[in-house]
Amino acid sequence: MNKEKIVLFEKKQECCGCTACAAVCPAQAVTMQPDEEGFLYPVINEEKCLHCRACIGVCPFKD
Amino acid sequence: MIYGVYAAIHNDRNIVSASQSGGAFTALSDVILDMGGVVYGCVLDRTFRAVHMRADNKAQRDLMRGSKYVQSDLGSTFSQIKADLAAGRTVLFSGTPCQTAGLKKFIGDKGERLYCADIICHGVPSPAVWKSYLKWQQSRKRRRITDAVFRNKEGHGWHSHFERISFEDGTEVSSNVYANVFYGHHPLRPSCFSCPFKSLERQGDITIADCWGIDKIAPELDDNTGISLMLVNSQNGQELLDKAGDNMVLQPIDIENVMQPCLKEPFPEPEDRDVFWQEYRTKSFGYIARKYGRYGADRTPKMLVKRAVGKIRRIIR
Ligand SMILES: Cc1cc2nc3c(=O)[nH]c(=O)nc-3n(C[C@H](O)[C@H](O)[C@H](O)COP(=O)(O)OP(=O)(O)OC[C@H]3O[C@@H](n4cnc5c(N)ncnc54)[C@H](O)[C@@H]3O)c2cc1C
Ligand code: SF4
Ligand code: SF4
Ligand code: SF4
Numbered sequence: 082m083n084k085e086k087i088v089l090f091e092k093k094q095e096c097c098g099c100t101a102c103a104a105v106c107p108a109q110a111v112t113m114q115p116d117e118e119g120f121l122y123p124v125i126n127e128e129k130c131l132h133c134r135a136c137i138g139v140c141p142f143k144d
Numbered sequence: 145m146i147y148g149v150y151a152a153i154h155n156d157r158n159i160v161s162a163s164q165s166g167g168a169f170t171a172l173s174d175v176i177l178d179m180g181g182v183v184y185g186c187v188l189d190r191t192f193r194a195v196h197m198r199a200d201n202k203a204q205r206d207l208m209r210g211s212k213y214v215q216s217d218l219g220s221t222f223s224q225i226k227a228d229l230a231a232g233r234t235v236l237f238s239g240t241p242c243q244t245a246g247l248k249k250f251i252g253d254k255g256e257r258l259y260c261a262d263i264i265c266h267g268v269p270s271p272a273v274w275k276s277y278l279k280w281q282q283s284r285k286r287r288r289i290t291d292a293v294f295r296n297k298e299g300h301g302w303h304s305h306f307e308r309i310s311f312e313d314g315t316e317v318s319s320n321v322y323a324n325v326f327y328g329h330h331p332l333r334p335s336c337f338s339c340p341f342k343s344l345e346r347q348g349d350i351t352i353a354d355c356w357g358i359d360k361i362a363p364e365l366d367d368n369t370g371i372s373l374m375l376v377n378s379q380n381g382q383e384l385l386d387k388a389g390d391n392m393v394l395q396p397i398d399i400e401n402v403m404q405p406c407l408k409e410p411f412p413e414p415e416d417r418d419v420f421w422q423e424y425r426t427k428s429f430g431y432i433a434r435k436y437g438r439y440g441a442d443r444t445p446k447m448l449v450k451r452a453v454g455k456i457r458r459i460i461r
Contacts, residue, residue, distance in 0.1 A: 093334040098215065099246025104222035118421060119272025120215060120333050141245035142335065 084132055089123050095142050096122055102136035111136060146344060147376040148385070149402070151355045151365060151395045161298060164211045166372035168352045171388040172261055173205050173236055181234030181257075183208070184225060186216040192278055192292050193271060196221040196239065198228075208238065213294045213326050215268035215333060218243065222250050229257055240265045241341035244348050259384055262348030264373070264406050267336035269326050273424065277322045278309070280429035287311035295323070302354075302370040321437035328436050329411055330420035337413040342406050344399070349381030350374055357402040362395060373402055 090096040098121045103111040110129035113121040123136070137143065154160050154167030163170060173183045183199045185208030194216040199205040216239070225247065228235050234257045237247055244262040251258055282289050289309055296308035296318065305323040310316045325331060341347060355373035359366045374394075376382050385394075405411070414420070424432055433439035 094338040095335065097240075097242035097246070097333065097335040097339075099243050100218045100222055101246035101250040104220070104226070104250050115272070117425075118331075119270040119275075121217065139246070139249050141242060141249050142340070 086127070087125055087130060087132060087134065087136065089125070089136060089140065090142070093120075093122070096140075097142055098122060099141060101139045101141065105135045105139045107131065107133065107135065145377070146346075146399065147378070147382050148374075149397050149399045150374045150376075150385075151358050151362065151397050152372040152374045153365065153370075153393045155391055155393065157369070160370050162206070163209050163370065163372075164295060164297065165302070165352070165354045165370045166392075167370070168350075168372035168374050168392070169209065169238060169261065170205075171391045172259075172350060172352075172384055173199075173208075173238070174202070174391065175384060175387045176234055176236040176259065177202060177205060179234060181236060182228055183236045183238070184221055185238040186212050188212055188292065192274075192289070193217065194274075195219060198224055211263075211294055213266075213269060213322075214271050214274040216243075217271070222247055225258070226251060226254070229254055233257065235259065236261060238352075239263070240268065241347040242335070242339065245341060248347065259350075259380055260348040261350050261352050262341075262346060264351060264353035264404065265336075265339075265341070266326075266406055267329065267332040267339070267411065269331040270333070273325065273331040274322070276424070276429045276432075277325070280433060281309050281317060281319070282311075285311050285315070285317070287313050287315070297370060301368040303368055319439075321433045321439045324437045325432065328420075329414050330417050330436060331424075332411075334413070337410050339410040342408060342410050344375075344407060346375055346377040349378040350376055350384060353404075355397075355402060356404050358397075361397060361401045365393075365395065375399075 102123050108129045108131050110126045111123045114124045152166050152168045159167040159170050183205050186194050187197045187207040189195050194212040194214045196216050196218045225235050236259045238261045241262045244260045290312050291310035293308040295305050300306045306318050306320045307322050308318050353373040355371040358371050376385055
């Protein structure tokens with residue numbers, strides 16, 4: 082499998098914080114964490130990540 | 145595709161009073177609960193944080209009434225819904241269009257028993273700003289906050305927007321400082337300025353909203369107690385409305401007459417959004433309240449203090 086680092090969003094405008102990526106992750110590698118403005122964003126734990134890309138596929142902001 | 149557009153008012157006036165608009169959410173969720181299903185929606189928890197919760201009875205569902213103008217924390221809601229569906233339960237999810245879109249993609253083709261009601265969404269402010277606002281109100285009063293209502297319809301009518309904060313000594317503050325900061329758009333989530341869901345292509349089976357514009361087309365319906373707008377967007381939505389319809393006065397209306405900005409396009413990001421956040425981080429909330437919330441700007445006192453009769457419900461930590 083491609084071991085490239087998974088990037089869920091380049092800019093904050095591209096993530097609404099819906100938690101779908103965290104819910105779908107088979108490795109529980111995604112947790113929602115607050116940024117400096119107090120909004121939750123997904124953060125991937127690289128050590129747990131299986132690079133399956135399920136999180137990218139489920140994201141409603143990537144259609 | 146839109147199956148129908150209605151102005152809707154619940155037959156029970158007490159339910160209309162307790163809801164943000166005309167009580168459409170209660171009528172829809174009653175159908176689901178009566179058939180043994182579960183309802184997910186946004187409540188304010190004991191610390192006044194907006195969070196999504198699960199309800200399998202009406203008392204729990206009632207806590208979801210009222211708009212919380214702050215981004216809700218979904219927690220593990222999506223996984224809980226997946227488990228409920230797998231167990232054969234019927235589920236109604238209520239939330240923002242983007243939450244609904246994420247849920248639907250997550251559930252995928254296992255969603256025959258999933259009904260979604262999305263709101264027409266102005267955008268969601270930061271939970272941090274809401275918390276700072278409450279702390280500011282608390283420090284001005286030197287009393288603990290026991291209740292908070294984002295848009296106090298009972299006190300000021302459906303068309304207006306004042307928040308009501310209640311304190312442990314039984315007093316209340318009616319203010320529009322938070323509302324003004326919200327409508328300035330500075331505290332909204334960045335994604336709200338590029339939101340792809342502000343259109344008539346809806347995410348929910350039914351969209352529920354305030355029926356703004358009704359005073360122009362059917363003024364006889366508008367006594368300022370609240371009217372819901374309902375857009376029926378799918379066959380499932382139509383079936384749900386058919387069952388809920390008996391409990392509401394439904395008047396078909398022309399979508400052209402109720403096209404509000406949030407059905408058309410996102411708001412532009414304020415040019416001074418960075419300035420707001422810089423000031424939010426470095427100055428007191430009193431400064432934010434004056435500059436962005438019009439606190440002290442008008443001659444008439446913005447804060448009307450009243451004796452409250454309501455009982456103490458929640459204590460801020
Ligand atoms: C942040 C926000 C922005 C809104 N913007 C608009 C707008 O621009 N135009 C418009 O017409 N209507 C808007 N609404 C919807 C409107 O205020 C009413 O919520 C809607 O009409 C339902 O009224 P009701 O009487 O049927 O429901 P009620 O019984 O009052 O139920 C409220 C419903 O809203 C949901 N809800 C409350 N707070 C949140 C939240 N923070 N996140 C997700 N779901 C929540 C609850 O789960 C419940 O389903 C907005 C609501 C929110 C929360
Ligand atoms: S790529 Fe797969 S394992 Fe890695 S975070 Fe995304 S869903 Fe989880
Ligand atoms: S699925 Fe997409 S929009 Fe939703 S939280 Fe994850 S990255 Fe953000
Ligand atoms: S405006 Fe769009 S991105 Fe922002 S909360 Fe509403 S639906 Fe989500």
